[in-house]
Amino acid sequence: MHAQAPRANFNYPTLYRLGCGRRRELAAACAEFKISRPLVITDPGIAPLAWSRELIADLERAGLAVAVFSDIQGNPVEANVTAGVAAYHAHRADGCVLLGGGSALDAGKCVALMAHHPGSVFDYEDVGDNWLRVDPSKIAPMIALPTTSGTGSEVGRASVITDTRDHTKKIIFHPRMLPPLVIADPETTYGLPPAVTAATGVDAFVHCFEAYCAPGYHPMAEAIALEGMRLVAQHLVTCFHQPHDPVARTHMMMASTMGATAFQRGLGLVHAIAHPLGATVGIHHGLANAILLPYVMQHNRPVIAAAMDRLAAYLGLAQPGFDGVYAWVLELRAALQIPHTLTEAAIPGLHPGLAPSLAEAATRDPSLGTNPKPCTTAEIEAVLRAAFTG
């Protein structure tokens, strides 16, 4: 018999409705947000699932005119956004329902942005004051339903879109890209393959970890990050082995949201390397982070000792300090059957010869600016070489 899974409504950092089965509140939520012709933006893996088809049928029974757009790839590109905007206008949609993992949520947030804005999505890249080009009143209404527990994109104010011209991931940002309503139903994650549960769950952990280690005064972000890491420590392995556990799935969905809330403080070198890795060879973002984390920890070790003392104590680890956290991270990865090196991950096209160009790209990634220890291109290359060889 399972313990009772948590169920709650929050209005921080946005309207947030958490609990098993709550996806069935979507039709009422559309009415609340005055959406009568929703474009459901989802990924091709979700669209054919029985529960998502039932969800669409629910909306239709409630009298909504629904169209589904699912032409979105992992590590989404501008063409996915452009096609989504075309689908939005073809349907004469008046709002977006974002249903999926990070790729669908990120692409969907950009469709909502670009539905009534001119030019290329990259005109709104998070550089300088580009975000002032946006008229917030012209961002389409959106409701987000995350179906993985990792990216936390449902509470993010930005999207990551790959620029195929130079194989970089670019951040599209506007404060109003934060979906005004999130419906977080842990049942939508029950069907995730164990490897996806593992990779996305470690991504949530790394969001908390990098936000926790980032420099600058931000006790709110630190507190959220610490508790997010504790929830991952307590529940991720259960989700991996018992995918239908409502309690563990609910806490992991919460941890994912907490990671993205905390990383408003910034990320670090793990993400700075994972972004060009994803843009270059299409490796799953969470898997890249999971592999890279211990190697980056070693690089940052001299400056994160005090933070690791507190983290080890908070997690209740047997061994204190950096060594305790490091050993526990390796154990967690092994329990989740995550490869120890990039070589073991056996990604087509990924080989150590790419280390110099990946390191060079990482130096230009915006996540690098909040890594706790500054790093040269040569140092990043050394981290990458270690991640290849172990």
Ligand SMILES: [Zn+2]
């Ligand atoms: Zn991430």
